[in-house]
Amino acid sequence: MNRTFLFFSCYITRSDPNLCAQSNCFDQITIAANAIAILTLAVVSTLAWTVFFASFLSTWEALPLGFLCALIIVQVEAAMAASDWELAGVLRHKAPSINYLSRVTLRMLIAWLLAQATAVGVTLNLYSGAIQNRMQQKLTEQNAEVDKDYANRRDELRSRFIGSIERELKEAQDARDRSEESLSQLQVKKDNAQDRSGTMYIEADREKRGLDRPAGEGKRYNDAKRHQDVAERLIASSTAEINRLQASLELLNSLIEKLLEQKRLQTVALQEAEEALEKEKLHDPRRIAKRDDPLLRWIALQELKRDAVYGQAVEQFDWLAKIVLVTFELMFLLIKVVFAPSSVYLVRLIAQTKLEAAKVAAELESELSDINYKRRRPDLRVVSGK
Secondary structure, three states: OOHHHHHHHHHHHOOOHHHHHHOOHHHHHHHHHHHHHHHHHHHHHHHHHHHHHHOOOOHHHHHHHHHHHHHHHHHHHHHHHHOOOOOOHHHOOOOOOHHHHHHHHHHHHHHHHHHHHHHHHHHHHHOHHHHHHHHHHHHHHHOHHHHHHHHHHHHHHHHHHHHHHHHHHHHHHHHHHHHHHHHHHHHHHHHHHHHHHHHHHHHHHHHHHOOOOOOOOOHHHHHHHHHHHHHHHHHHHHHHHHHHHHHHHHHHHHHHHHHHHHHHHHHHHHHHHHHHHHHHHHOOOOOOOOOOOHHHHHHHHHHHHOOOOOHHHHHHHHHHHHHHHHHHHHHHHHHHHHOOOOOHHHHHHHHHHHHHHHHHHHHHHHHHHHHHHHHHOOOOOOOOOO
């Protein structure tokens, strides 16, 4: 196995690289697998906590925080796993003691608590849409009275600035539409009268000249002339009415342009007034500002769990997410403590540790003996006699 990778695996799992190099291939693979498990846990924890912080921070702010939380979790679990020196598999000489089982239970409890914290972050992000809707709904309910007050004031501003102009403009536009419709009808009426006048003129000329009939100005000639006169008078009256309506339309168009210009100027003033009103609304002491933090999200999640319609589904999904994340968080601890294979490396480690401890104890005893001997030896000096 590659020495660099093996040394890196020992560093991650807090194993002795010298003893690992002396161990068999299976033990080396086990140490490398444990390192991969720790790195996998680090990736999962980083993603989970980054997702949590990203729900109310930017991604670039959430990423280092998520990495920091994952680093703490991995260090704690790696330290718990590295402290297990119990032999496993065929090398176990006796059943686990109560002390060992208690320590394993405590480690599992600590890992479970860390997994719960990680699961909370992921759950809050999974329900981010529903939580945001719930928070917005609650905020809207709390600010309903203030919003209604400022909506009424906004309507008053609009009525004062452009209300009368809009009414006059609508009346002028309606009058113009009616005039245009009347003008169109009069034009049709005039065109029809011109057609009748032309027809009667031709008919009277035929009677007078006797085209395909006896010539002379008889009754049919007089009747045609009478219809022609009626048509001519209708043309004249229609023309006069058309001229009057066209003059009226010019006045109405001029009035509408003037009102539109006034509305444009008043709209600018209205926008400034509405902006000032909006600033006043934002600083109104009665108004509750929008906030977003983990506590408010957690409160909103608990309210969703109590909801009559969605509560049961939210509760079940929440437990499912927690179970999955707890399993991921406990993965390395389960591999190292519960599912640990027989390891000659661990026998070497225990033997070397006891041997070094014995050597250190012997060295300590030797040094203490030397010190005590020096204290008991008298301080003699040789002096010359006189």
